[in-house]
Amino acid sequence: MKTRKTLSLVLAIAMSMALLTGCGGSDKSVEGNKESGEKEKLVVANWQSYATDADYGAASFAEQYNCEVEHYFISSIPELLSVLENGGTGKIDVVCINPLYLQQYLNAGVLETIDTSKLENYKNLRKDFCSIDEVKDSSGNIIGVPWVWGTTSLFYNADVITDEITSWSSLWDSKYAGMVTLENEYDAAIRTAAMYADQNPRNPDMDTVEKALVDLKSNVKTYWTSHDDFVKAYTSGEVVIGNVWGSIATELKNEGYNIQYIHPEEGTVGWCDYWCIVKNTEHQDLAMKWIDYCTGEYFQNCMATASSQAYSPVNTVVTDQLSDETRQSLWLYPEAPSNVNLALPLTDEQLTNWTTLWDEVKAAN
Amino acid sequence: MNAKHPRKLVRHLIWPSAVILLAMSLVPLCMLVFFSFADGNVSTLNGIAGYTIDNIVNAVTSATVGRLMLRSFWIAVLVTVICIVIAYPAAWAIAKVVPEKYRSTLIMISIVPAFTSQLLLIYSIMTLMQSNGLIMTPLLKLGILPAGTSILYTNQAVIIVLVYEYLPYMILSLYSCLEKIDVNVIAASHTLGANRFQTFVNVVLPQSFSGLMTGILIVLIPVAGSFVEPNIAGGPYSMMIGSLIDSQFTTAMNMGYGAALSLLFLLIMSLTLAVIKLVMKIADRRIGG
Known part of the structure; x- marks a missing residue:
């Protein structure tokens, strides 16, 4: 009988604790997950087979930052916008967008401004791609960071x-x-x-x-x-x-x-794709780390030297360090073109x- | 048991097909007319921005549309005529010359291309036509064509691809009529002194008019509206009206104008078919007699 009473008490306390944890805000929920050993999850919207789902992309990032990365594969631009407008916001954290559609997304109110001073690699990215008007909001804040072109x-x-x-x-x-x-x-x-x-x-x-x-x-x-x-x-x-x-x-x-x-x-x-952060994401810090990672030396170098589907790096330090052979295969030899008219x-x-x-x-x- | 019941049942059985006809034919047609007046693009997010008559006016007055309509119509007529010329003897041979036990096999063989993916058909025939392909290589080696000649990426290439794609439908349409012609009537025609050509014109042709009309319908309209074939196998002067309509929906994002162009195309083709039907009716009366 005593054992039964003790068990009931323990269960009641456990349930109350669980209830209290559940009532907390979303940030607390994430912290609770961290404490309980569950990893923070970043949802990245990108096209399938487009660098980030390679080994050097999401898998490597997840290992480095002890988190999970889930891909949401884009099927079309209008569809992604519709998802973000109808509940996708808060679930998808980072999206890959072409400047052709950036302002459309911005006007729909689904994008967050990005504090580029917190991005370690931003200073090394091609200036001509970072400075286009289409990646800024009306106040001049940056909403997109270039990562591939x-x-x-x-x-x-x-x-x-x-x-x-x-x-x-x-x-x-x-x-x-x-x-x-x-x-x-x-x-x-x-x-x-x-x-x-x-x-x-x-x-x-x-x-x-x-x-x-x-x-x-x-x-x-x-x-x-x-x-x-x-x-x-x-x-x-x-x-x-x-x-x-x-x-x-x-x-x-x-x-x-x-x-x-x-x-x-x-x-x-030319063309260039940008990373944007979805408004009100719960994983702002991780999203920033993702953007910094994708524009960093390791990812950019892997992307440029991939045996299949290699892409030109946006990071100029990486471009300068590439072997002549790689630069030739990416048509960046002897030097990358400077006069690129972006779509x-x-x-x-x-x-x-x-x-x-x-x-x-x-x-x- | 009331004898009228089965008739009533049959009458009720018409309903499913009537509903399908309404949903798949009349409703889309009404939607096409409605969207022809939509201003700009129509999207699920923003709906229709407004209504305008400009789409219709621009479609009717545009020199580009006129040029493309004429080019499309000309290519469609050529393809249809070539299909008729090839299909008549082929269908006749299958229906009357080949032993009965081989007929179904031959019909199957002739319509196999129709079961194949459209893109696969186009790419396969393009492989034959390219400059180092199976057709061009011997012609160039034998000196029949000058070096560097290629039929690919020309209007002729588009016509060949379209004939290859639509020939089975023409054969099938003609075969269904030719098969029913009584051989004794042909024999009687010969006995009465008619030669092969006269027999064809006075006996075979009138009795296969319905099949011919069906074949023309099945070939002429889709060919005139083609856009994949001229895009892939055609050259810089091969654009057809279907490509212009396609571009309004996929790149220009001007669904209203695209619908107006489709409506104009539909009206022109309906008118054309009405004229063809009338001409054939008159010819049938004159020949048949």
Whole structure:
């Protein structure tokens, strides 16, 4: 009987303690988890097979900071925004966003400002990527930190073209009639033509660009639409010069094709992805550590030297330390291009004008 | 047992198909008309920004749309005619020349491409057409074509891919009619002095008009609205109206204009089919007699 009473008392005390712990705020809950041995969990929203789910990404970070990292794989930009707006906030802590959509997310009120003075590696990141207006809110606070970038630049088949190619104007050279390919994408096409025509790639004169793109049609063999589409056209010898993603050029080079990929003197078309912190995250400190880790030397170096799907580092110290061989494979040799025109958001009016222009160019006889 | 009951039951059995027809055909059609007046994009988050007639006006007055409609229509007519020319003898051979026990096998073989993934079909035929492919290599080696010639990434390539994709449907449509033609009627035609061509025009053609009409319907409309084939196998001058409609939904994010273009395309194709049907009806009366 006594034993029963003692057991009931112990159970009652245990239940009361559990109840009290449960009633505490969320931070206390995390602390309670820590005390009870449960690890803090960071939820990272990113595209699948995009560096962070490799061994050197989430797994290594989790080990280093004694925490758990869970990936939320993005299926589309609108879907992620919808998730964050409808309850995802508070569950997802860090998101990978392209500057094309950063302001859209900011306006939806789902992003937190980032105190970059607390990020050890921020000072080493490419200044041109850190300073764009799209990564700042209306007060000038930073909302995104760059971590990976790439280009859509000029390639040529060095087996067929022996001349030195240094400019976008080669695409318009009648010598290459019927050998040119261009990505079937309005943004890259218009900014490429703008650079060729000596226009501001962010706000070119549309008539000049249209004329340049229509003139280019007589040289174009095809407009490629996907990775497979390009690889098929290139490997069959149908196209020998044009624009392509750096990653495809690297892949073909690694497979033994004599492809050259250069950053023309007029500048090159680029893209860059940023880490953003979700508003009201319970894991603010861990989210900051994640961003610092992904922009730090270890992660950036692993990302640049990965045997498959390597990406260009944003950290300039890492870029400087890469071997010549790695820099060559990432098309950063002898040095990374300085004149990179990032894909940035267009106003609704610009989007209509740009897509209409591209459709008219493709429809022209 | 009341004899009227089975009839009543049959009448009730129509309801499921009527509901499906309503849900899958009439409702989307009404939605297409409605969204044609939507200003800009329509999203689940923001709904419709407003309503405008500009989409319809722009679609009707745009020179680009006119050019693409004409190009699409021309390619669709060519593909349909080529399909008819190839499918008639093929369907006739299967229906009347080949022994009966092999017919189902041959029909299966001819429609196998229709069971295959569309992308796989396009890429496989592209492999044959590329400059170092199975078709081009012997032609270049024999000197029939000059070095460096390639049919890939041209309008001809788009037409070949589309014919390859849609030929099975034409064969199947024609076969279903040709198979029912009584061989004695053909024999009678020959006995009465008609040659092969006259027999075809006066006997075979009138009796296979319904199959031909079905084949034209199944081939002409989807071919005119194609956008994957010209995007992948076509060149810089191969864009069709389907690509423009596609770009409104995927890149320009202008669903309203995309819907207006689709509506215009639907009206033009309906009108075209009405004309074709009328012409064939007149021809049927004249020939059949």
